[in-house]
Amino acid sequence: MDALDLLLNRRSIAKLSSPAPEGKVLENIIQAGLRAPDHAGLTPWRFVIAQGDGLNKLSEILVKAALADNSEQSVIDKVKGAPFRAPMVITVIAKVTEHDKVPAFEQHLSAGCAVQAMQMAAVAQGFQGFWRSGHWMFHPDVHQAFGLQGDDQIVGFLYLGTPGCTPMKVPQRDLSRFVEYL
Template sequence: MDALELLLNRRSVAKLEAPAPEGKALENIIRAGLRAPDHANLTPWRFVIAQGRGLQKLSDILVKAALAENSEEAVVTKLKNAPFRAPMVITVIAKVTPHEKVPALEQHLSAGCAVQAMQMAAVAQGYQGIWRSGNWMFHADVRAAFGLEGEDEIVGFLYLGTPTSTPMKAPERELSQFVEYL
């Protein structure tokens, strides 16, 4: 797929099934994430891949957080099932290194760029994905389960797999509504 076509028509796909990327395809996805902008070469990312039994472990982490908040049964059930919406979930973490010229925000944005690059690399190889987030990624129990410290943050959960449908066409947007010149 042409790179510009890929970027101009990017769409998330929520309905994913096996197979998930593996081997060289998964390696390409991770390498794409490692090419995100990285001021001062801090490599402020960490990727935690859940598949197979790992999806159950991710489910358990989310359920533990929901139970700690005395969440309603429907919320607990939703979180219990969430990781199983795809055959692979990559938790992308901004691993912040204190630096006088690179604030934590810039490192968080860099990790966000890694997620975007990884999703595009998956699509370029015939897979699909969706970047999910939510309040639970900031919960103390979830942070502890992923070993987050200080200003480290989960920037998202990248669900990956084989699409079960064709993505909808990207909406056309009037550029003049988003662009201005000085």
């Protein structure tokens, strides 16, 4: 797949099934994440891969957080099943290093770039994925379960697997609504 075509036609696919990326393909996905912009070479990323029993562990982490919030049963049921929407979920964490020239915000953005690069690497190799965020990535119980400290932040959950459908066509957008010149 041509790189420009990949970027111009990127779409998330939420219907994912087995197999998940593995071996060299998974290594390429991680390596792509490690190529994200990295001011001062701080390498502000951490990737926690859940598959197989790891999906059960991720489910338990999310359920514990939902219970701590006294969530309704429907919310608990939803978070319990969330990790099983794909055969692999990579929790991407901005591992922040205190630095006078590189604020935590910039390190969070770098980790976000890593997620995008990883998703693109998956698609380029015939897999698909979607990036989820939301309330749980900010929850203190989830942070504790992943060992976050200080300004560390989960920037997303990257679900990966084999596409279960054809992506919808990318909507064309009027550039004049988004672009200005000084």
